[in-house]
Amino acid sequence: MTTTSRESCTRHGCQHSTGCPHPPAWRSWSEWFWIPEWDIAPGRSSRQQVLSFPASNLAIQRDMVELAGPTTRVSQQDLEGRGWAVGALLHPAAVPLFTADPAGLRDTKLEISAPGLLAAVGQAMENPDGETRRGQAVDAVARWLAEQLPEVSEEALLANAMAAMIAGNSELVSVEDVAEGLAVSVRTLQRLAKKYVGLGPAALIRRRRLQEAADRARSHPELDLAGIAAEFGYADQSHLANDFQRVLGFTPSSYRQQSGGL
Structure with missing residues (x-):
């Protein structure tokens, strides 16, 4: 084959x-x-x-x-x-x-x-x-x-900045953090996300956090999952597992096994 x-x-x-x-x-x-x-x-x-x-x-x-x-x-x-x-x-x-x-x-x-x-x-x-x-x-x-595409507007550039800030800064864990970083209101972020992304800013933060946690779980099999959950702002390991199951369809342990992490 x-x-x-x-x-x-x-x-x-x-x-x-x-x-x-x-x-x-x-x-x-x-x-x-x-x-x-x-x-x-x-x-x-x-x-x-x-x-x-x-x-x-x-x-x-x-x-x-x-x-x-x-x-x-x-x-x-x-x-x-x-x-x-x-x-x-x-x-x-x-x-x-x-x-x-x-x-x-x-x-x-x-x-x-x-x-x-x-x-x-x-x-x-x-x-x-x-x-x-x-x-x-x-x-x-x-x-x-x-x-x-027409010439990019200031609003569109702000939407780009919002997405880039959320994706690139793991220390931002709330919508309020992003709003403060861009010097705009939470309502402005929500409006930008609705018009330019289709997912709310809180959802974007959750996705980034999950992807970072998944990458850490895969690339560092020696780390326990409870520690990874704490590192990325989850209340506990069960919240991390719930996020994995909801988005990925399997548990963190299964993900490690499928990725060759164990």
């Missing part, structure tokens, strides 16, 4: 030797790009379980362009045959281009009519050189976003 999968992910830049043009202006719209490629033997499939960041993703495949809304739980995708996807993790500022109600897209997808983008990415991914095709595909998506 032949089953191969390769993924390239770029954050604020590019890992490709050819380089992925990502000028500062485009960074207002996309945080990073991801490009999985797979080749599954006939009659076989590969199930992928993904806990995405609580944000919207634009994904281009051979025959469609989709916007995946913010997720509240693990998603699954079965890969078959040979294929690829080119995706962009969108900053909040880009979301209103696609929907006025991001909350309505939680855990679901919306097909986007963008024939020019579909053709440009498809042509790029036909290049036989892997590094070149991925670089060209990212360039095509970034160019399309820049053409479609």
Whole structure:
């Protein structure tokens, strides 16, 4: 059986030797790009379980362009045959281009009519050189976003700052902490989150905390779960376990076992 999968992910830049043009202006719209490629033997499939960041993703495949809304739980995708996807993790500022109600897209997808983008990415991914095709595909998506999106507003930049602060500062454990850090009211944060993200600021904080705890549990099997729970602000180990079960669908101990942590 032949089953191969390769993924390239770029954050604020590019890992490709050819380089992925990502000028500062485009960074207002996309945080990073991801490009999985797979080749599954006939009659076989590969199930992928993904806990995405609580944000919207634009994904281009051979025959469609989709916007995946913010997720509240693990998603699954079965890969078959040979294929690829080119995706962009969108900053909040880009979301209103696609929907006025991001909350309505939680855990679901919306097909986007963008024939020019579909053709440009498809042509790029036909290049036989892997590094070149991925670089060209990212360039095509970034160019399309820049053409479609208006000049970023101060409000949109504030929404980006809110999301970045929550994702990047584990010391922020309450909405009030984030509001103080941005010098705005809690009500302003809630309005921004509703318009640009589709999940409330408290939900974003909980997701970041869970992802950090999951990463610590996986990468440090020597640490006891009660200590990890305390480190990331959970009242006790049972609260951490409840969060795991609600979002991931299994316990912290099971997660460790599945991740090879034990």
